[in-house]
Amino acid sequence: MASLQDRIAAPFAGIGTAVEKGLAYLGGLTQLLGRAFVHAFTSPLKRSLGFQRACHQAMIIGVQAIPVVSFITFFIGIIMALQGAYELKRFGAIQLVADTVAISITRELGPLVTAIVVIGRSGSAFAAEIGTMKVTEELDALETMALHPIAFLVTPKLLAMLVMMPCLTIWADFMGVLGGSVFGVIGAEYTFSSYFIATRDALFMRDIITGLVKSIVFGLVITGVGCQEGFTTGAGSEQVGRSTTAAVVTSIFLIVVVDLVFTAIFYVTGGA
Amino acid sequence: MSIIAAKDLRVQYGDREILHGINFEIEPMETIVILGGSGSGKSTLLRTLVGLEKPTSGSVWVRGTNLSQASQAELDEVRKKIGLSFQGGALIGSMTVGENVALPLREHTNLNESTIDVMVRIKLQQVGLSKFQHFMPSQLSGGMKKRAALARATAMDPEILFCDEPSAGLDPITAAGLDALILDLKKALAVTIVVVTHEMASAFLIADRVIVLDGGHIVVMGSIEELKQCTHPRIQQLLNRVPDSDAGDVDYEQLFQ
Numbered sequence: 178m179a180s181l182q183d184r185i186a187a188p189f190a191g192i193g194t195a196v197e198k199g200l201a202y203l204g205g206l207t208q209l210l211g212r213a214f215v216h217a218f219t220s221p222l223k224r225s226l227g228f229q230r231a232c233h234q235a236m237i238i239g240v241q242a243i244p245v246v247s248f249i250t251f252f253i254g255i256i257m258a259l260q261g262a263y264e265l266k267r268f269g270a271i272q273l274v275a276d277t278v279a280i281s282i283t284r285e286l287g288p289l290v291t292a293i294v295v296i297g298r299s300g301s302a303f304a305a306e307i308g309t310m311k312v313t314e315e316l317d318a319l320e321t322m323a324l325h326p327i328a329f330l331v332t333p334k335l336l337a338m339l340v341m342m343p344c345l346t347i348w349a350d351f352m353g354v355l356g357g358s359v360f361g362v363i364g365a366e367y368t369f370s371s372y373f374i375a376t377r378d379a380l381f382m383r384d385i386i387t388g389l390v391k392s393i394v395f396g397l398v399i400t401g402v403g404c405q406e407g408f409t410t411g412a413g414s415e416q417v418g419r420s421t422t423a424a425v426v427t428s429i430f431l432i433v434v435v436d437l438v439f440t441a442i443f444y445v446t447g448g449a
Numbered sequence: 450m451s452i453i454a455a456k457d458l459r460v461q462y463g464d465r466e467i468l469h470g471i472n473f474e475i476e477p478m479e480t481i482v483i484l485g486g487s488g489s490g491k492s493t494l495l496r497t498l499v500g501l502e503k504p505t506s507g508s509v510w511v512r513g514t515n516l517s518q519a520s521q522a523e524l525d526e527v528r529k530k531i532g533l534s535f536q537g538g539a540l541i542g543s544m545t546v547g548e549n550v551a552l553p554l555r556e557h558t559n560l561n562e563s564t565i566d567v568m569v570r571i572k573l574q575q576v577g578l579s580k581f582q583h584f585m586p587s588q589l590s591g592g593m594k595k596r597a598a599l600a601r602a603t604a605m606d607p608e609i610l611f612c613d614e615p616s617a618g619l620d621p622i623t624a625a626g627l628d629a630l631i632l633d634l635k636k637a638l639a640v641t642i643v644v645v646t647h648e649m650a651s652a653f654l655i656a657d658r659v660i661v662l663d664g665g666h667i668v669v670m671g672s673i674e675e676l677k678q679c680t681h682p683r684i685q686q687l688l689n690r691v692p693d694s695d696a697g698d699v700d701y702e703q704l705f706q
Contacts, residue, residue, distance in 0.1 A: 222556050223555070223556055226555060226556065306543075309542070310541075310542075313537060313539060313542070314535050314536075314537060314539040315539050315540075315541055315542065317496075317501055317535070317539065318533070318535055318539035318540075318541070319541075320500075320501060320528075321499050321500075321501065321528055321531070321532075321533040322528065322552065322553045322556075322601075323524075323525040323526075323528040323529050323553075323556075323557065324552070324553070324556055
């Protein structure tokens, strides 16, 4: 039977182990992204073919995500307007619904919802693709052909993500505001034109920029976690499923943490 | 001078040592078959010879380069001169058969697309897959995948061709076809070939020399004739397909109790 001292120490040891694992995971993530960045500039592979692969990834990550991002952020714009109006009406300030929607979408919900959609579509796909390649020895095959798996697989995904996440976020911002404007016209006596003018007046450039900065960091996290989970897949197809699930859960957790950190930084530095 | 050499090669996974001090040399243009049963360490040896596994101690020399001490650039240079055909093919699933064969040519040469296309057709013709250039790997049978993998492995006209279990899991006719293909490639490309297999018939047909592994040790190294005359009990077991004495020795009554 464990002594009292051991029983008291056990939870702290557990916390210590979890922190150690977490730091090791973040270290691995940073190393992977760092190597992918270095390969973007000094890759032994052909630059033109790398560019083609990045464009192909940009189509999958960005262009093909436009319909789902559009619908979700459009509906979220309407929901935000409805929720905002519910409270604002009590104070006779329903006209402020445009401001509420604009600020919450551009600063928070646009980048966050976009990131969650991209995690579901691309982060999970990165883990499944690389995990399957590991299980079927395709990663080994790349290595024996002197094609570095990180340069071949991660760098194009990273470059595509860094370009497409801000683009998708801007589009998501627009669709969210458009959603809000539907309520504005129907329930708050706006016209489309007056709603968009109110939105323009409510927004500062820093509102949009803080959202875009977040979206770039979200892109780094999604690529890093998806690829890392793929590379660390164990043997067997069951492990590919586990990696895919882990990629989604870990990415969502990390982007919320990153979101919190950046929102706090912007608040403290006066960007909020 | 040997093109491949292993010197006191030891490889360990965790606490378990798989290869216990392996020594051999392979001359240019030789066809070597590495034989052994399951768990004998032959696949680990192959992975170490192409730099996918690092030796715990000892060294592997390929084309005069010590792989365990080579920089990434040196390792890449060696790898551009070798081809490896994996057991399951390991074709890139998102690319067609033709794109798979073209991949090393596109990345490592400055050939234009039309020349690469011609080379891909030649390589696929060599392995009898000229009509399957635009097929995806998932549309191919097991034997065809292995043939396509051989085409990709020979795309850069390598000096050394490694084949991992080329006939494993195939019917006897397809397996014999792959053996014949390896012999054809040997004549056509004039390369050093290293084949890992557990198929004796395959070894007898294609090998100049065989290396027989058992439990991470080399039991026999020599010609086919030397192998046939060897009286080592393990070799006799392999030659005559005799199971281990404890295999099948299960007391079912005790097991179910």
